Amino acid sequence: MPQTIALIDDDQNILTSVSMLLEAEGFEVRTYPDGESGLQGILGKPPDLAVLDIKMPRLNGLEVLERLRKTSSLPVIFLTSKDDDEDELTGLSLGADDYIRKPFSQTLLLARIRAVLRRREAVAANEPAMMVRGNLALDEKRHLCTWKGLPIDLTVTEFLILMALAQRPGHVKSRDQLLDAAYGESAFVDDRTIDSHIKRLRKKFKVTDEDFSEIETLYGVGYRFSS
Numbered sequence: 001m002p003q004t005i006a007l008i009d010d011d012q013n014i015l016t017s018v019s020m021l022l023e024a025e026g027f028e029v030r031t032y033p034d035g036e037s038g039l040q041g042i043l044g045k046p047p048d049l050a051v052l053d054i055k056m057p058r059l060n061g062l063e064v065l066e067r068l069r070k071t072s073s074l075p076v077i078f079l080t081s082k083d084d085d086e087d088e089l090t091g092l093s094l095g096a097d098d099y100i101r102k103p104f105s106q107t108l109l110l111a112r113i114r115a116v117l118r119r120r121e122a123v124a125a126n127e128p129a130m131m132v133r134g135n136l137a138l139d140e141k142r143h144l145c146t147w148k149g150l151p152i153d154l155t156v157t158e159f160l161i162l163m164a165l166a167q168r169p170g171h172v173k174s175r176d177q178l179l180d181a182a183y184g185e186s187a188f189v190d191d192r193t194i195d196s197h198i199k200r201l202r203k204k205f206k207v208t209d210e211d212f213s214e215i216e217t218l219y220g221v222g223y224r225f226s227s
Contacts (some may be wrong), residue, residue: 003117004028004047008038008064009079010056018051021106022113035059039067042074049075049117051109054087062090069095073143073155075116079104092196097157098183115184120156133166134227136214150208154201157182161197165215165225174222198223 005027009015012033019029030047032038036058042050050068054061065076078091078099091099097116100109120143131138135148143159145152154162164181165173173181175194182197198215205212214226 002026002028003049004030005113006030006032006038006042006047006050008032008035008050008056008061009053010034011053014053014079018106018109021110025110027113035061035064039064042068043071046072046074049077049113051077051079051113053079054091055081062087062094065091065094065096073153075120075156077109077112077116089192089196092193093200095155095158095200097155116156119160119182119184131163131166133169133225134214136162136166136225136227138163138166147205147208147212152204152208154204158197158201158204161194162201162215162225165223166227169225169227172218172222172224178223194223 005022007015007018007022007029008031009018010033015031015033019031022029030041030045032041035052035056038050038052039059052061052064059067061078065078068074068076073095075097076095078087078096080087080091080099080101097119098112100112131140137146138144138159140163143154143156145154145159145162160182161178164178178194182194198217202212202215205215216224216226218224
């Protein structure tokens with residue numbers, strides 16, 4: 001079965017050209033011209049990955065992602081305007097897996113889509129299947145995370161960052177090391193991206209356990225998992 005991409009953008013030229021590119025590469029593509037129809041389409045028939053423009057009518061990309069993250073950890077790549085740094089950070093804090101700036105090359109977009117899908121597949125295929133660190137349990141094969149026996153719904157990127165931290169509790173991981181673990185050495189991603197993902201990870205755990213404090217910041221150095 002071909003992997004399915006949901007493409008949501010109010011620019012018909014982008015919908016047409018990108019869908020042609022992805023279909024030529026063997027993907028099934030579903031296109032939506034605005035955030036409202038895109039959200040309903042994703043919820044009604046979930047794809048393998050979604051590509052969202054941020055600035056759209058009816059619902060913008062940030063609103064779509066915020067609603068989507070209430071029930072789904074679907075991999076999401078944002079399309080942002082060149083100078084929308086704040087939108088990028090907001091998107092990452094809401095749980096986006098990656099972003100790419102307009103105008104973009106189709107080759108770069110294709111590479112980012114494949115990278116996110118590979119990361120998800122690598123998590124599912126990795127062995128050993130279970131990692132337990134104190135109250136934390138990570139089932140790599142099924143992409144499941146629990147804290148004190150309660151499920152924590154993580155995106156692909158959040159899962160990989162947490163797994164990198166939990167592999168060696170007490171050892172500090174720099175932002176560059178966490179970027180490599182989550183995105184791979186070939187990705188060009190601002191290190192502020194990690195800060196946004198860490199913030200969202202902590203928020204998710206605190207919903208389950210308000211006393212959660214195991215992800216520690218060492219200012220100027222990086223992060224560590226304390227359990």
